[in-house]
């Protein structure tokens with residue numbers, strides 16, 4: 001696929017697949033690193049129970065659905081955020097200057113829930129609609145094990161649909177989008193092989209279903225990127241600063257230059273598990 005084809009497909013559908021962006025050795029390294037992260041060997045994860053020395057890797061992994069900010073614990077995951085194949089595609093889609101602000105490690109073993117329809121820009125609001133997710137499959141992602149589903153073209157209107165809590169046990173505690181002019185029958189499952197990456201627009205409606213497989217995981221590492229030119233009003237502004245200047249600076253520049261480098265960087269978000277139905281469930 002040429003860069004022009006990739007860009008026009010992305011603009012039309014809101015997503016594009018980078019087949020085999022990572023080789024099997026790179027995927028195996030990430031899978032091993034996921035165990036170290038989950039064991040707490042690389043540092044604390046807020047909300048996680050400590051694992052005992054006698055726990056098998058399976059015991060440990062199955063305790064987790066999703067860990068936010070693993071790139072703050074793992075150099076391997078931080079390096080993946082900067083992976084050449086991914087960053088090169090991102091510069092074609094976003095522009096020469098690209099920053100990342102979030103990573104998420106999904107384990108999602110059998111029986112674990114999916115996530116209801118949503119748009120990522122509702123959670124991570126850029127000012128120029130440049131938010132782009134890189135969803136890297138660490139296992140072959142299939143309908144059976146809970147791959148992502150998308151509503152092609154749903155990003156194009158540039159509208160953020162309302163959100164509400166739900167009690168649908170197929171999905172985790174994150175809110176769901178509703179009131180959008182698309183029907184579930186238009187949804188497309190994105191089955192991709194381990195090592196492939198789904199790049200998708202922050203306005204694209206997407207969801208995942210539970211891992212209904214009888215055994216195994218549906219692991220994925222998801223990184224979020226945006227144009228480095230846009231401010232990111234993701235946190236409440238500090239006292240005395242007005243909202244128009246709010247700019248989340250806990251970022252990693254992955255390409256080009258950062259026009260706001262003069263502000264410096266922050267390290268404010270800590271690795272944590274995604275909340276459960278009884279706890280907070282912010283993203």
Ligand SMILES: O=C(O)CCC(=O)C(=O)O
Nearest residue numbers: 106114115120208220222
């Ligand atoms: O991987 C999943 O199950 C959900 C991921 C997702 O919706 C996201 O990255 O925004």
